[in-house]
Each structure stands twice: as C-alpha cells, then as structure tokens.
Amino acid sequence: MTxxxxxxxxxxxxxxxxxxxxxxxxxxxKLLGENKVAAAVAIDPAPIKGVKPLPFAQLRSAFxxxxxxxxxxxxxxxxxxxxxxxxxxxxxxxxxxxxWEQWSIPSPGKPLFEAATANFTPxxxxxxxxxxxxxxxxxxxxxxxxxxxxHVSAKAAYKQYAKSAAVTNFHTFDGAGHSLTMDHRWxxxxxxxxxxxxxxxxxxxx
Numbered sequence: 441m442t443x444x445x446x447x448x449x450x451x452x453x454x455x456x457x458x459x460x461x462x463x464x465x466x467x468x469x470k471l472l473g474e475n476k477v478a479a480a481v482a483i484d485p486a487p488i489k490g491v492k493p494l495p496f497a498q499l500r501s502a503f504x505x506x507x508x509x510x511x512x513x514x515x516x517x518x519x520x521x522x523x524x525x526x527x528x529x530x531x532x533x534x535x536x537x538x539x540w541e542q543w544s545i546p547s548p549g550k551p552l553f554e555a556a557t558a559n560f561t562p563x564x565x566x567x568x569x570x571x572x573x574x575x576x577x578x579x580x581x582x583x584x585x586x587x588x589x590x591h592v593s594a595k596a597a598y599k600q601y602a603k604s605a606a607v608t609n610f611h612t613f614d615g616a617g618h619s620l621t622m623d624h625r626w627x628x629x630x631x632x633x634x635x636x637x638x639x640x641x642x643x644x645x646x
Contacts, residue, residue: 442470442565449476455576457642459633461621462486462589463551465580466566469597472578473569479576479642481633482597484589484618486551489558489567491596497587501526501618506556511549518544530585530617531624539619570600577607577640581632583616607640 455478460468465485472480504522505511520540528536558566582594601608
C-alpha cells in the first residue's frame with residue numbers, strides 16, 4: 441500500500457505533507473522515512489517495527505481479527521460492541537453507535553497480522569527508517585484512552601526516532617480514544633495538526 445501512495449506522490453511537482461490515522465499513520469511514517477513527503481503527522485499510528493509494549497487493551501482490541509488466522513486473507517467487520525471497545529470507548533454509547541453506523545466497514549486483516557509479527561519478520565512491511573536525519577519533521581500523537589493504539593505504544597514509536605536529528609514531536613490528547621479523528625473532538629485534532637504544521641513552516645494555503 442505504501443508503494444501505491446509513493447507512486448502517486450511521485451507525480452506531484454513538490455512533495456506533499458502526509459497525515460494519517462492508525463495504519464495511515466504508519467504509512468505516513470514510512471513515506472517520510474523514504475523522503476517521499478515533506479512532513480508527516482501520525483495520529484495514533486499502528487505500531488511500527490521495534491515497538492515492544494503490548495498492553496492488554498491493544499490485544500483485546502485486535503482479537504476480533506487476530507483471533508482467527510483465516511482473517512489474514514480476508515476483510516473483517518467489527519460489531520457495534522467490538523467497535524465501542526476499540527474505537528468508541530471514550531464516547532457515549534449513542535455517539536459510538538452513530539459512528540459505527542456511519543463509518544464502520546470491513547477492513548483487510550493482512551496489515552494487522554503484519555504489524556503483529558513485525559518484530560519477528562525480516563524486511564517487515566511495518567519497518568520504518570527511523571534513523572533518517574535528512575527527512576522532514578514528524579508529529580506523532582496519542583490518546584490517553586485509546587484501546588487500539590494505547591498511549592504507551594505510540595510513545596514507544598516516538599522513542600524509536602531518538603537516533604535521528606530530524607524534528608520529531610509528540611502530542612497527547614487527554615481522554616481521547618481511537619475514534620478521535622471522526623468523533624466530536626475532530627476539530628481539536630485538526631487544530632493541533634495545523635498549528636504544528638504552521639510552526640514547522642508548512643502554512644496552509646487558502
């Protein structure tokens with residue numbers, strides 16, 4: 441999937457900024473590490489290779505997919521109850537149900553299996569060039585109530601960049617779950633992202 445986005449980006453006259461949530465955040469980091477984009481924002485990103493913390497909440501959130509090896513080759517949908525635990529746990533039951541009805545679709549299981557086995561797989565698709573000192577700036581965010589990508593997992597990804605001299609920042613959204621890009625707090629996420637981009641020389645064009 442990263443190669444697909446990279447091929448599209450190569451058609452641009454200037455490198456864009458990549459902003460991604462969950463697995464989109466992992467892809468954004470890969471693109472940045474390969475100098476395909478000018479900057480990246482990884483919002484509660486799926487774990488990259490090298491991230492070791494594996495909290496119970498993260499295991500429980502992923503179990504509907506990882507619990508059946510056959511899901512590696514097919515798409516899997518979450519039930520309202522599973523969605524509420526993995527995404528809408530910081531919301532009211534009504535808001536979580538509404539988001540499930542509007543946004544929940546079957547998703548491929550393969551990326552989740554690849555991320556789960558990344559630390560034991562040579563040339564894993566979840567491997568990111570975290571040591572690249574010549575890349576653009578990176579912002580990683582985490583929600584303190586996130587079950588799918590717990591705060592400790594996102595923080596561990598941030599620490600993987602310690603050897604790089606490039607700009608790497610971390611932002612915490614207190615009380616936010618994994619649904620933060622589509623629930624009632626989405627404007628807060630957008631404002632933080634835009635402010636960070638402006639501070640790093642990527643002013644929005646109107």
